[in-house]
Amino acid sequence: MGRYKCAYNCENNGDPDVKFFKFPMYNPRKLKKWLVNMKWKDWTPSRFSVLCINHFEEQYIDRTGKFVKLREDAVPTIFASSDEIHKIQTSCQSERMQDKPHSTEASQMTPFESPTNHPTTDGRNIQNKEISQTEEEPAGNKEPKKPDKWRIIVDEGLMKIESFPYFFHGDYCLSQGIQWAPDDNFSTECNNLENVIEVKEPWQWLGLDVRGPLPQTLNGHKYILTLTDYYSKWVEAVPMQSCLPPHVAKHIIDIITHFGYPLRVLSRLPHDIVQKINKELKDKLRITIALVVYHRQTGTADLVTQRLIDRIVSDLIEEHAADWDVYLPAKVFTLCFEEHSKTKERPFSVLCCRGLEPIHSPRGLDYTYSRIKESAFVVR
Known part of the structure; x- marks a missing residue:
């Protein structure tokens, strides 16, 4: 789950043992409720942005099926206070410069570097799969729900390119002051x-x-x-x-x-x-x-x-x-x-x-x- 990011001040960022849910990009009204509760200005999630299960009250979590998933009316409500978020926002960029010199070497690449510059194990075994745009696949024995879930078929190899602009601009936890191509003045x-x-x-x-x-x-x-x-x-x-x-x-x-x-x-x-x-x-x-x-x-x-x-x-x-x-x-x-x-x-x-x-x-x-x-x- 290293490519996914959770909310500011969340201790579960990238924790493989914690359940993450993607933003409801397919439902604008529901997405707006999520963003209002997050209290973060001038930010738009991408298809790769997620929140962990700890931001949702138990009443919004469905544990009855094969997979743990969110209920249809689920809205995240558990976040740090607005004061804490503001402090983290102002210091985020300087902290990241100190904390990530050796752990994310890919982020130091220029936006033009080819994905083939990564280790061959990242790019050689690309499988022909579809990247889900939903929180989770429904269990097979469940009754079909309203048809509101679909996918954009992409190469999973792209998900491993951390220097790709989407993974910086699109994730809630990262500083929005970082400029990556393509920008208007690029x-x-x-x-x-x-x-x-x-x-x-x-x-x-x-x-x-x-x-x-x-x-x-x-x-x-x-x-x-x-x-x-x-x-x-x-x-x-x-x-x-x-x-x-x-x-x-x-x-x-x-x-x-x-x-x-x-x-x-x-x-x-x-x-x-x-x-x-x-x-x-x-x-x-x-x-x-x-x-x-x-x-x-x-x-x-x-x-x-x-x-x-x-x-x-x-x-x-x-x-x-x-x-x-x-x-x-x-x-x-x-x-x-x-x-x-x-x-x-x-x-x-x-x-x-x-x-x-x-x-x-x-x-x-x-x-x-x-x-x-x-x-x-x-x-x-």
Whole structure:
């Protein structure tokens, strides 16, 4: 549990014998109650942030099943006083500089260092698993509950990269004064500009994610594939019956046929899955380049749009569990035609109203596949 962090002044940070629960990212109302009780200003949890069981009263803990889990109405209520939190907040950064010189060598790496710089045991045995976005899997003999739980399929190897910005900005216990790439002013402060890739135009760099399994619809769909244009914030979302590489490749080809070739597509899917997707794309498109690039920054280059997509998925499975795939196009259409909170422009206007012609052949790059993986992306 070393990658997870608990609340300030909690003695159970990283204790493997203590039960931890993830934040209810799928339920905005419930998440707001958690954050209000924590009394911490200007902080937003990530999918990797957790609280330990000792922050919940016994009435909120369900111990009847195979796994210890939280009840549906569970809200953390046991925290340090606001005065204690304030003292810890003001001294947190200086204390961490004294306490962590030898215990977290990975945190001293630059944000550009490749995950392959870690011991080979961290990166060689990556398994094709899904990272849960819920507190715990329900026991097999339990009755099915309201369909409000799903996952983003990512590579577990990414979870072990402590220098990854998500593990510093996203955890409640760490100082928010630490600056890690990608920040808005990153490109002007970074000394190693060769390892920076700036997204300058629409449909240059895309982010690929697969969400699921969701409640199976009458049409047999259980997953959602999303392709996000980092510049325009345009989102393509497609329901899928399976998340196997041939199915993912087919939908990527359909989108390319309509919008043209991007420079490359970043993905946090397991590395072996990315390789199989590229093989399918090469065979069907008759290209020689690896169009999809395994990259750890896929989920953090555009956090705002990621959260909007997550909210759409959660709303769909809550309101239309049996036919969410029918309503998905309208939801995405609305998202692409509303003003984006970061760019203050509509994704449709940026992508489709500026006379851009689709590019019908793969575009070459001045840097290699490995260099793309090790670079940090800066998005407007």
